[in-house]
Amino acid sequence: MxxxxxxxxxxxxxxxxxxxxxxxxxxxxxxxxxxxxxxxxxxxxxxxxxxxxxxxxxxxxxxxxxxxxxxxxxxxxxxxxxxxxxxxxxxxxxxxxxxxxxxxNDPVIGARPRAGAHQAVELLLERGMRIALLTNPSFSRSCIECRMAWGDMLDMPFELVTCMENSTRCKPSPRYYLEAIGALGLEPEEVLMVGNDPKRDFPVPDCGIQTAYVGIGSPDRALWSGSMEAFAAQFGLIEERFNERHERGFSKLAQDVSRARNPFQN
Missing domain, CATH: 1.10.150 (DNA polymerase; domain 1)
Incomplete structure (x- = not known):
């Protein structure tokens, strides 16, 4: 679960x-x-x-x-x-x-907290969920913390922040994901990945990690698709669907999703 x-x-x-x-x-x-x-x-x-x-x-x-x-x-x-x-x-x-x-961080870079991001993190913490920041580790910890500060994330209690110094591969390698999840003492089927990049935020090849997608479009592999604000508002439904997939078996559900749209998608 x-x-x-x-x-x-x-x-x-x-x-x-x-x-x-x-x-x-x-x-x-x-x-x-x-x-x-x-x-x-x-x-x-x-x-x-x-x-x-x-x-x-x-x-x-x-x-x-x-x-x-x-x-x-x-x-x-x-x-x-x-x-x-x-x-x-x-x-x-x-x-x-x-x-x-x-x-x-000039007007062109325009870095700022994403709408709904803080609400989503606060909701998860209230529900007793563990959280991690699995940003692509092609940058140093210092560079990643620079961007975390732009998003007012330095005080968020992430149990793990991936970076150059603690990772041996980059996204979408399953080795990267499995090493990060292993560092948390968890199994792939116990973790939900939330990301916006259809090429990197879904492990390739698949290693059993379910992904909620907050980018443009609606990838077939996504457990759920929508905005970050909608993720915060609909997390109860997302968690139910996650656990349903877990109970039925992820491989079977992957086939189901390719044939039908996510009923909770926005």
Whole structure:
């Protein structure tokens, strides 16, 4: 039965122009890399983008158990010759992400709490649900906490916040989801994932985690689809459907959902 709810962050609990944020982040971190290595900024930008692309695409051997942080650091050093683990260099990036990046939330990025997000979290806590923040761990903890602050989430009692430092894969790898759920001491069938990205917030291949979808459209795999405000208002119905799926068997219900729309969808 349902014991915990895991939330995605960007455009789930946090309204944000994510493309604009990533553009600013990459530009400024590439400048740091270029200054440190005395390389052309365009070359540093290309190198950074290449490493992050491979990280996000899970271009790893199956037996590679390195954290995303270790993978990122080692690939930057291998490709660009910059030892990010050097204390002086590490401090420079930490300073940027802790002290400079938080001031980059301009009108274009427009980061703010998503309507209904705080109500949803408060409701779950009142109902005794455990909560976690399963944001894609292609960023450091410092960078993730920057965006959490923009969404007024730093005081939310998440039992786990995934990030580069505590994850070995990125979404939608089932290994990422199973490692996070395992860290909570739970089984996949006890957790509801809430997210807005049909390509990342549903594990591929499926590993038994049900997902409530708060993005555009209504994916067939979704337990429920609607806005975050509707999620808060209809959580009782969502929990009932979650437990119904659990009782009937997730694999059978996946076939049912492909043949009929969710009766609770908005």
């Amino acid at each position: 349902l014991k915990a709810v895991a939330f995605d962050m960007d455009d789930t609990l946090l309204s944000i122009n994510l493309s604009a944020f990533i553009a600013v982040f990459l530009r400024d971190e590439a400048r740091l890399l270029a200054d440190i290595s005395r390389k052309n900024p365009l070359s540093a930008f290309a190198g950074l983008v290449g490493v992050l692309r491979d990280l996000s695409s899970n271009v790893r051997d199956a037996d590679d158990a390195r954290t995303n942080r270790a993978f990122f650091d080692e690939e930057i050093e291998r490709r660009m010759g910059i030892p990010l683990t050097d204390p002086v260099i590490a401090d420079a990036f930490e300073f940027f992400e802790r002290e400079v990046l938080p001031h980059c």
